[in-house]
Amino acid sequence: MASDISSTLAEGRTSASSAKSTRREAETAEFAQAVLAGLARRPRSIPSRFLYDAVGSALFEDITRLKEYYPTRTETALLETYGAAIARLAGDVDILVEFGSGSSRKTRLLIDALDGLDTYIPIDVSESFLTEAARRLEAEHDGLTVKPLVGDFTRTRHLAGAPRGQKLGFFSGSTIGNLTHEEARDFLVNAAHLLGRNSAFLIGVDLKKSLDILLPAYDDDDGVTASFSLNMLARINRELDGDFDIGSFAHRAVYNDAKGRIEIYLESLTEQTVQVRARRFSFDKGERIHTENSHKYSVPEFQALASSSGWRPVEAWTDDDRLFSLHLLRCA
Ligand code: SAH
Ligand code: AVI
Numbered sequence: 015m016a017s018d019i020s021s022t023l024a025e026g027r028t029s030a031s032s033a034k035s036t037r038r039e040a041e042t043a044e045f046a047q048a049v050l051a052g053l054a055r056r057p058r059s060i061p062s063r064f065l066y067d068a069v070g071s072a073l074f075e076d077i078t079r080l081k082e083y084y085p086t087r088t089e090t091a092l093l094e095t096y097g098a099a100i101a102r103l104a105g106d107v108d109i110l111v112e113f114g115s116g117s118s119r120k121t122r123l124l125i126d127a128l129d130g131l132d133t134y135i136p137i138d139v140s141e142s143f144l145t146e147a148a149r150r151l152e153a154e155h156d157g158l159t160v161k162p163l164v165g166d167f168t169r170t171r172h173l174a175g176a177p178r179g180q181k182l183g184f185f186s187g188s189t190i191g192n193l194t195h196e197e198a199r200d201f202l203v204n205a206a207h208l209l210g211r212n213s214a215f216l217i218g219v220d221l222k223k224s225l226d227i228l229l230p231a232y233d234d235d236d237g238v239t240a241s242f243s244l245n246m247l248a249r250i251n252r253e254l255d256g257d258f259d260i261g262s263f264a265h266r267a268v269y270n271d272a273k274g275r276i277e278i279y280l281e282s283l284t285e286q287t288v289q290v291r292a293r294r295f296s297f298d299k300g301e302r303i304h305t306e307n308s309h310k311y312s313v314p315e316f317q318a319l320a321s322s323s324g325w326r327p328v329e330a331w332t333d334d335d336r337l338f339s340l341h342l343l344r345c346a
Contacts, residue, residue: 037141037164046254046291052303053288053295059304060246062192062278063139063166067249071143073242075117080238082230085188088338089218090120096331096340097127103328103342104214108179109133111209113167114189116140118147124184124216125155133177137163137170168193168201173208181213188220188338191275191309195319198309202323206345215325215343221336222310225269232267232276232308240265243278246305256290266302274315278306313339321346 045064052060066074078086093100101107107128112121115136125131134151138144141164148162161175183205190198205215232239243265250256266279282297289295311319316339317327325343332339 034141041139041141042253045249049250049254049290050293053290053293057304058302062306064249065242065246065305066138066140066143067245067253068140068142070242070245070249071116071140073238073245076238077234077242078119080231080234080236082234083239084227084231084337085218085220086120088333088335089186089188089340090123092218092331092333092338092340093120093123093127097123099329099331100124100216100340100342101127101129104128104182104216106180107131107182107214109135109176109181110184111135111137111173111176111181112184112186113137113205114139114185114187115144115147116187117143118151120186121184122151122154125151125158128182131158132179133159133161135161135163135173135176137165137167139164139166168197168204170208171204181209183209183213183215183217185215186218188218188308190217191220191311192307193309194307195309198319199323202320202325206324209345211345213345214328215345217316217320217341217343219316219339219341220308220310221332221339222274222312223337227337228269228276228310229267232278233265237265239267243280243305246303247280250290254291256288258288259286262286273307274310276306276308276310277304278308279304311339313341316341 048061048064052058077083110131115138118136136144136148144162144164148160152160193201244260244263247258247260247263251258262283263280264283266281268277270277279302281302282299285299287294287296313330320327320343324346326346328342328344330339330341
């Protein structure tokens with residue numbers, strides 16, 4: 015009997031670890047495809063989700079603690095102040111689904127405010143970070159089932175293993191701002207299908223503001239954001255047999271007023287040739303790779319986007335300095 019159980023457990027472990035290595039291989043293949051295509055096109059660009067391997071996720075956590083980076087502490091304060099009101103307006107919730115959950119630190123405030131929550135489904139592309147955050151959260155909350163889903167939230171078409179029940183979506187940190195308006199609309203339309211009829215959705219959205227506040231948040235004095243950006247090149251070296259000289263690229267953050275977004279680039283400081291998976295890419299001095307956008311919205315701008323994407327705005331909360339907003343939406 016004991017050996018039956020242990021062999022079943024061992025088989026379970028084997029299939030779980032082989033699923034994990036298949037997933038890793040698929041992620042590396044996608045990364046390779048995105049990098050090789052992105053370095054060959056003009057302007058050069060690599061999608062921002064590839065910033066988040068284990069190193070990138072840890073660096074992002076460091077960013078959230080910077081004095082210059084106001085979004086995390088402001089959103090946390092909004093959740094502390096309005097958590098009870100959010101829970102009341104959200105109504106009965108059985109399942110909380112979080113997109114780009116990261117450390118799930120802010121989620122604790124929402125979980126504590128929601129009565130009778132049964133299941134938490136965090137979705138994130140950064141596998142080891144997600145697994146560890148989910149394990150910690152489950153250990154802290156008796157009776158809460160945590161079902162982490164590894165993957166790209168823009169391409170999640172069903173919630174594998176989710177029980178039936180009323181869902182609340184949570185998309186914190188203004189990660190929606192990392193999507194273009196078109197991508198954000200597609201994401202919201204898909205989320206409406208995923209979360210289902212009459213579901214609610216709580217989304218943290220960074221507000222438009224003065225460049226005195228905005229620019230340092232994306233280019234801090236200690237160079238943590240620069241390390242986060244440059245990790246894209248370090249990851250290429252680690253995973254794709256690249257030979258980027260990290261010191262000969264610089265992090266650049268600029269505000270594009272017409273598009274209402276911070277744009278982040280890696281700029282070559284010299285004329286140089288780089289090799290990735292045996293393909294050569296030449297850079298002129300000053301040539302850039304676009305790695306990230308971070309769109310900023312006024313409250314009416316975001317409400318208009320949500321309304322055109324299958325969601326009805328219910329309430330929006332902002333801090334007194336109007337740095338950040340939290341939007342509660344209902345599936346239309
Ligand atoms: N919500 C957290 C983390 C924000 S950082 C907070 O507010 O602090 C953005 C998170 O989204 C990271 O954990 C990153 O791994 C994840 N992420 C970014 N793009 C993603 C994508 N396309 N699919 C799934 N996860 C993604
Ligand atoms: C996760 N995301 C919302 C962050 C942002 O503010 O756009 C990522 C980030 N990039 C540099 N600093 C923070």
